[in-house]
Structures are given as C-alpha cells and as structure tokens.
Amino acid sequence: MKKTTTTHIPRRTVLGAAVVAAGLALSACGGGGTTPSGSSGSVELNFVFWGDANRAKMTEAALRIFEKKNPGITVKTEYQDSGPYADKLATRFAGGNPPDVLAMANRSLLEYAQRGTLADLKSFSELNLDKVPESTLSRGEVDGKLYGLATGVTTIGMVVNKTITDQAGVTIPDDKTWSWDDYAKFATEVTQKTGGKVYGAGYDVATETGPILLARQRGEDFYTKDNKLGVSEKTIEDWFQYSVDLRKSGGYPPAGFFEQIGGSPAQSYLAKGTVASQIIPINNFRGYNEAVEGEVVLLRIPGETTGERRGYSADPTMLWSIAAKSKHPKEAAKLVDFLTNDADGAAEVLTQRGVPINPEVAAAITPKLSADDKTFVDMMAAIQEDDLPPAYVYPKGASVVADTLKQLTTEVEFGRVSPADAAKTFMEKSNAAINK
C-alpha cells in the first residue's frame, strides 16, 4: 500500500464532520417507527393492503371521507402486490411494528391469529357487526373470536372471450348446467377451430380455489369445520388428471406455456388473446373485460349441477384485521367499522374488494355500479339463491398447502410425477403442515 501524503484539512473539521455524520445515521435509524401523535391529540393510523394503483386510488378516496367524518384521525396507507405484501407484513409483525389495520388473505389469517398477533374484532364497541350475516362472520372466526372481517364477498367464475369463440364458430355451453366434460370439449374445440392459435382453456391449476370448489361439488370440505384437511386424495388426483387430459387433447396449452400467472388483468393470457377462457375471482370481472379486446362473458364454474352438491360459496375476497399490538385500537376499529358499514365510503370503493357484507351498504351502492360490476354483483346474488353448503375458515398451514399445490402442479405439468403420486404427496405435505 502506498503511503499517502498528509492532507491539510484541519482535524477539527474532520471530527466535526464525523460526529455530524454519526448523528445523521442514528437519527435515520430512529425514523420509520411509530409517529408520536401530535399535540392536538390527533391519531395517525397505518393502514396497509395489497392491490394495484387503481384499487389504491379508490381506497384513498374513501379514506378522505373517513378522515372528514372522524376529525383527529388521519390514515396513512401503504400497498404492494400480494407477494411482496405478504413478505413485508410478516417482517413488520416480527419486528413489533405492525400496521394498525391491514388486509389479510384467507390462507394466512390463522397463521397470524393463532400466534396471538391479531385483535378480537368482537371486543370493540366501535365496530358494529349487527348487519353482517353469520355465515360471513364465521369465515374470520376461530374459537369464538373474530380475527378477520370480510372486506366483501366474491367467488370464482369462468371468463370466456366471446369474440374469439364467435369467430371460431364455437358455441359456449349453458353455464347453468355444464359439466367439467362439457368444458373440456368446449376448450378442445376452440383450440382446433382456431388452428392452435388460441388455447381454449387457460385456467390456473395451481390456485387452491379451483380444487376447493371441486371438492365441495363432490360433498367434501377442502378445509373442514375443525380446521383440518378434508379433501380426498382422489379429488386432488382428478384435479391434476383433468389438466393432463385437457393438455393431451389440445384444449390446454403445453407445459411451460404459462410464465407469469396471477398478475393484473392486463398481463393475463386472456388479455394477450392466447387463451380463450380463464378462471378468475369474479370481483375482477370488470378489470378483465376492460383489459381484453373484444367481449368477455362471465360464466359459472362447470359441474355445479352435475355434482353431488353446489361447490359455490360466498367467500371473503380478503379480510380486515387489527393488530393486537396496535397503539390506537379504538380508532382502528372505527376505521374497520367505516369500511364495513359506511355507504359513502363504499360508494368510492364500490365492489373492488367484493360485494359489501352489510346488505344495506350493498344495496346503496348498486345504482352506482358500472355494467361489468353489476354483472358480478348479479351473479353473486344468483349463486346465493341456491342452497349452498357451509364453508369454513382456512386452517393454519394453509399457505404451505397453497405452495405445495403450486409445486406439484409443475411436477405434473412436465410429467415428472403422475397425478396419483402428486395427490399422495399433496396429502402428506398438507396434513403435516396443518396438523403441526
């Protein structure tokens, strides 16, 4: 190493600079924590959710109304895509700095709740639950305590690009009575008649909502009332086998075709025009119809009348929770009450997070809905006219189940594992995760 010549910066200056720098570094560390409430007794709530910019914009508009109605409370929001959101949420809880109010995924609720990190929503007098149906409450409840309140209800549906099927000369079967076989035939025909340019089916095999519905149609509860895995190995095997057969017949794209599933409607393969149908959470119908060139129709999932019973249920799109460690639990409860029961706020958010769970609020916003959102709400209502079997909260370990399904779907897709073996592994891993 070369010897450096003496520089003529006065030592005092250097020392001073060093001290200032250290001070800056320390104060920077102090930032980002909880903001001390101001002198006027005002409270700042931290409210986090996942979603896109559009959802954020609508949410912000509602929150400004909340702030106007509740002087002294301001709400600061943060949002991300669902993946990074889940990661960040875990880190914040672990760091002892959780948000006050947060959006929770069905599959993560009990992971958090059974570790004592969420407040019992029933314990707040600020939160009025009188109008919420019992069947909706039960989806966020465990041991009589309410840890998550549905942001709205939704379910899954089949969206079909009718412009493509019309051009190909394929008739869409009647979705009130179609079976899974009908869907397979339809999808295969679309691929054939478009000369392989468009695949008839493009639903995601790896998302658990599909097999959950199939299990219900067969009289099984994917997740049971006592928080166990209730789906049979046969049903999982059939779910895999169905996709394998559909791929063989040409109705489903070849292995490796799907590179990014679960993005926004604009990034979907339906919008790209390379598949003609897809399964979506139907509260997103409007987004898909806007993103896709041509006409998109919303259909029921196949097999609803050909199985043992209905597979459908009105499911929480996501859940609102309050952190047990929230420094402002009362104000947080006020916010959840607003999000649930306030029609003015709901008029800004509309059906972004599903049909409002307070029927009066749902009725109040109906006239304000666009045609596509109306289609979603009408279908939700039509489904619930039937006698639907009860559905239960996702157990602890449900996120491992979801990951396992994803992993095995790829194994099956590339023919590395048979559907039967994949189903066997699925049962073992899922049971291990849930019963742990």
Next chain:
Amino acid sequence: MSVLTKQPPGAAPAAAAAGGKPRIRPSRRKKQRSGYLFLLPWFLGMLFTVIPFFASLYLAFTDYNLFTEPNFVGLANFQAMFEDPRLLQSLKVTFIYTFVSVPISLAVALLVALVLNRGLQGLSIYRSVYYLPSLLGGSVAIVMLWRYIFGNDGIVNGFLGLFGIQGPAWVTDPQFSLSTLIVLNVWTFGSPMVIFLAGLRQVPGMYYEAASIDGASRWRQFRSITLPLISPIIFFNLIMQLIGSFQTFTQGYVMSGGTGGPADSTLFYNLYLYQKGFTEFEMGYASAMAWLLLMIIAIFTAINFIASKFWVFYDN
C-alpha cells in the same frame, strides 16, 4: 458471513500504532484517537452484525416463530433438518449451481483477462464493459430482464427459431430453469476478471522474454509462468466466488417469484431459509439453517486452504 470476509478498513495501521513504543508522544496519541474515531463507523456497523450473529445462534436452538417468546428446544431443529426433503433439495440446487458456475465463470474471467492483457487499444472501455454485468448481475432488474431474454417468446428462443429449433421453456421448465440461472451467473464474471487483470499486470515481462528466447511456446509460457504466478489470485477468486454462490438468493427469488419454482428447481439454500423464516414463520429452524450454511462454507473454505498448499505459489 461478513465477519469472515470483510477486512476492517484501517484496522491494521491502528493495531500497528497501538503496539508501537510503550511511551506515546502527545501528537501520536492524538493521531491514535482520530484513528479510532475513523474506525467508529465500522464498530457501529459491527453491532448490526454481531448482535444478529449471536441472536441467531441462540434462536437456532429454539422454536422461535417471530411472534411469541422463543422456547428452548435443544437440537430439535438440527434433527428436523435430516428429515426435511426440501432442505436436501435446496442443498442439491445450491451445490449444482456452485460447482458448475464457479469453475466456468473463473475460466471465462481468466480467458477474457488474458485477452485484455495483451495491450488492447481502449482497454479501460473493454474492462468497464465486461465488468458492468457483475455490478448488475445480482440486481432485481437484470434477473427480470433475464426472464424475458429466456422467456418463451424471448430473444434466445427467437434466435433458435431462425434455425428451425423450437427452444424449451428455459424459465418455467424445471429441467432448464437452474441452467438459465447458471448462465446468468457465468455472465457476471466481471469482478474476478478485473482482479485477474490486475494480477496479470504484476507478472514481470522479463520472464516471458527469457522463456521465448529459450523457445517456449505460448501455451508453455502460460502454464509455466502465468498460472503459477497468478495462482494466489486464482485462489482468492475461487474462495470469494464459492462463498458468494453458496449465498445466492436474489436470482432464485426474483426468477421464481419467491417460490423457488418451477417444482423447487431453483430453491436455493438461502431462498428456502428465507421461506422458512418469513413465510412459514419458523425462525428457529431458519436460524439453525443459517448455521448449517456457515459450517458448510467454513468446511469448503478450509478444504480449499488445505488444498492450496499444493497448487498456490507465492513468489517471495
């Protein structure tokens, strides 16, 4: 890990000053004080390393789940590792990645360094161009870019298509996904290359002159002069690359969207550790995994140090 690899800047001069004469003149004492002051940032930084370091050692023996108080469970976490198939898979992925990509990237780095060392015009430009990928390689943006280059409709398959070859699904097929990442890692040969280049410039030209007078071929010169003289540099690069690639995280995380997929084919050890800690909330287990990785790296580094006695030549 940084404890092992990072040299405290300026630690050596400070130690020398402290171990000097028993009686220190006032001006020297002042110098000493400012020396320590300059070390202060490093000491403060150490706190952020040392505390988590020992905390994770403790947590490795607990069932810590991030939310509730940890309970001591003895060696249960380490025992559970032996029965964890995904842990074995993650080790397999990491080992394949390391043992394939490190030798290739070192070879490429040395080759390019040799070419650049032949006195090209505009050397600094070439050097920067080749160095650039290694600045970017671990970054999220480049991995995203890689996804598109190797995507089904990407440049690579487009190129293969020109020759009528239907390219595979490089990213989504579990058979190819890891090799795609290995190619990415090899592409970032810039930092070992720059170090090789510096090493090559230190080799005295007279050796080559003498050798060519004796009629030695270029290959012979490379084997008998260049290789032995830069063997310490090769050794250094090998160790650094080995440690770095055992700790690979970003590439696997971004390429698979955090899952390690398709079908766990890019489940790097650190990615699995992260999943255990932050998605399954088994921080105790994750801590134990971190210590296993430390041991693995320590063992491989030790093996290399022992082996180095037989092939590394110090010219002094």
